[in-house]
Amino acid sequence: MRKICFKIKDSExxxxxxxxxREFGVSxxxxxxxxxxxxxxxxxxxxxxxxxxxxxGDILExxxxxxxxxxxxxxxxxxxxxxxxxxLVADKPPFMPVHESRNHxxxxxxxxxxxxxxxxxxxxxxxxxxxDTSGLVLIxxxxxxxxxxxxxxxxxxxxxxCGKFTESGTIDAPVKRIGSSIIKREVNxxxxxxxxxxxxxxxxxxxxxxKINLETGRTHQIRVHFSYLGAPLLGDSxxxxxxxxxxxxxxxxxxxxxxxxxxxxxxxxxCEFPDDFKYAADCLKLS
Numbered sequence: 001m002r003k004i005c006f007k008i009k010d011s012e013x014x015x016x017x018x019x020x021x022r023e024f025g026v027s028x029x030x031x032x033x034x035x036x037x038x039x040x041x042x043x044x045x046x047x048x049x050x051x052x053x054x055x056x057g058d059i060l061e062x063x064x065x066x067x068x069x070x071x072x073x074x075x076x077x078x079x080x081x082x083x084x085x086x087x088l089v090a091d092k093p094p095f096m097p098v099h100e101s102r103n104h105x106x107x108x109x110x111x112x113x114x115x116x117x118x119x120x121x122x123x124x125x126x127x128x129x130x131x132d133t134s135g136l137v138l139i140x141x142x143x144x145x146x147x148x149x150x151x152x153x154x155x156x157x158x159x160x161x162c163g164k165f166t167e168s169g170t171i172d173a174p175v176k177r178i179g180s181s182i183i184k185r186e187v188n189x190x191x192x193x194x195x196x197x198x199x200x201x202x203x204x205x206x207x208x209x210x211k212i213n214l215e216t217g218r219t220h221q222i223r224v225h226f227s228y229l230g231a232p233l234l235g236d237s238x239x240x241x242x243x244x245x246x247x248x249x250x251x252x253x254x255x256x257x258x259x260x261x262x263x264x265x266x267x268x269x270x271c272e273f274p275d276d277f278k279y280a281a282d283c284l285k286l287s
Contacts, residue, residue, distance in 0.1 A: 008059075068123075068143075156253070157211070159209075163208060165208040174194055245283045
């Protein structure tokens, strides 16, 4: 169970518990759960109702039950970049799915996290990376952290693309699923808005290393957008072609920036390029 304490400020004097918690980011559904949890809400150690008033100097505490579905644990080593009571940031290696699926049981990031955390809680990845994409994945340890972080993470991706770029730019092109395909997408006027910003880090004769930020989060957005420009990601066999220097799409989520859901402090985290990405960059003279 996650216990979170608030010391009430003068500016919050006289507020309802409900209004204070909603302002902090507690959803209506979570507030309902807190009301049904024994001592889910207390003021100065005494059970409190959502309609009770808070006063300057009070200690308001909520207790969030960490229940939910966690897949079976697997003893898979993962590299953790940051951890506290509310979040875990892992450096996902390439070829590892984030979630279990019909074809992947026991070999995913969720299974590794289940073994690492060893708590009765759900696996709540705030966002997902494609199986072959490496890099930082932020996992929320409770429902409040998950809801406050959703859609609010700034991610810096790095990609090696098959094309020489000399200027930074923006790709604003809608993305849509191709026909009845479950996986593949394309740029299509009937699709959802998709905006990708990129900055040139290094270029060689026929390849470029780019830093990429997304304004939207469509499935395969980076891969689709650069394929649309005629510069697919190196090694991307779905939207381009295989490569002799890397056996996956050369895409890595290197850094993330977000506001902590409980402390509300800014956090910036970064990880290294994996070995196969470094090797490809060296081979193509992009390092």
